Amino acid sequence: MKKSSLTILGCHSSIPTKKFHPTAQILEMKGYSFLIDCGEGTQVQLRKAKIKFNRIIHIFISHLHGDHFFGLIGLLSTFHLLGREKSITIYAPKGLKEIINVHFKWSYTRLKYSIDHIELSSHKFEKIMENEKIEIFSIPLKHRIYANGFLFREKPSSRKLNMEEIKKIPDIKIMDYQNLKLGKEFKTNDGRIIPNQKLTFDPPKILSYAFCSDTSFYLPIIEHIKYVDLLYHESTFLKIEEERAINTGHSTANQAAYIAKKAEVKKLLLGHYSNRFPNIKEFEKEAKEIFFNVEASEPLKTYYL
Template sequence: MSLKLTILGCHSATPRVNANPTAQLLEIKNHSFLIDCGEGTQVQLRKYNVKFSKIKHVFISHLHGDHFYGLIGLISTFRLLNREAELHIYAPKGLKEIITLQLKASNSWTQYPLLFHELCSKKSELIFEDKKVEVHTIPLDHRIYTNGFLFKEKLGERKLNMGAICKIPEIKICDYQNLKIGRDFVLQNGTILQNKTLTLNPEKPISYAFCSDTSYYPEIIPTIKNVNCLYHETTFLEDRADLATKTKHATAQQAASIAKQAKVKKLIIGHYSGRYKNIEGFKTESKIIFKNTQLAETGKVFKIE
């Protein structure tokens, strides 16, 4: 199994010609989750051939413009495209009021259901769940109320051990689903064949943690422990550690320290300050502490396995 993560934007503050603000698309278990929605996100979605109709859930980390100013444009475009499906938005309290005012002032009410799930808890909470996926908040430490998001696959069905099954003529194709969900098989003579003798363990679920703007905040470690992949902001290098502290952002080495302590498998860093013309320095500094570091770059696709 694998997840697909497309970086639509990974730079901080003001958008530039080749530097889009934060937005990501996570494809997991037939869901296309949009994570943050900085300016120009809908153009980036078009650029990378993402079907708008697939997006039914949007997760906004906090109400700084470079993380949500693209949302009203996307909502309006959905309206122009005659969208009918619901759009769920998970965001800090206050976003509903902002979007509603914009729609009211422009007399552009959506003809599709626009459903807001406003967040205010400072503790991690489950905010989305279906049979295959669950999403939890990751409370962060920034200048305003901010959450990251933890996306986790649920444990899947067991896999059929066809080598063992083929030796039992009584087992028919119609019995396969019961085996997949863990049931034993009862032979006609009453003998019970334990499920584990006929199936194999399911693949381990995959998890992805998105940590938006935040200072160095070790309190998140228990929530993101052992995730397959962590995205953590790295606005500054160590030469501006004082500014990171002042603005409640993180450095590359601080992100690496979090990844190491949480024992994550892969670290992706981004949200680079425009002060830096070459982002390779972020990777260099992070790798001092955490070797498996990769740079977020606009348009880059990561397979999380």
């Protein structure tokens, strides 16, 4: 299985340009490809990143400002034109379902696949998806309109069999493997107890990723993202524009760094840059005054958890 990774498709705010693309990213985790936000031009960026469209079955939209979902209807239309039959689930604020349905109604389009809409309206930290491998939570954000971040967290894996050691004990049969994977000790026919740690390896570390955009500087986020391996936090402005950040419901780079430091995350990725700051390394420099492990995210770059 591939390593868990995040591919940035777009990381700028508002107006797309030749160089700047609005928010969209692909999280690869436990064999799934999650699309997070879908700004204008996302499907072009997906092609550039060589990400297969048919692997996307879950889409998460943070809020209903255009730079976070204007690319979605185009992507859904492309799925249809490519003959997609596999259903898709969209987790988004209430209202997006209506927007999508109106478009396809008046374009007289009957999709070849179904869309399952999970409409979000809660202002609480809640689990919105779960299966045997992963669990996903909504994170309440503070913005001009209703907005959520998302926490993606792997579930613990089974222990890995140490076949070299297992072969040394003839009493162990294939039927015993599952108990060993669950961490149980093994008792031989003559009564000896073999410690599980001698027969198995520790499972892979549980990884987690948190996406927090768009949001003002909002301390309640911290309790929900404690110790995550990778945090993407918006940094629309530099601290010289802090008043503008407050007025528009956004954060500065140093505020994002403060959140990362207090949450004790492993690494911080900055993004959602205002186009008035063409040199994104300025954001990174400002954030590093507070939090050491920080990077300014770049389009079409992949980051590993």
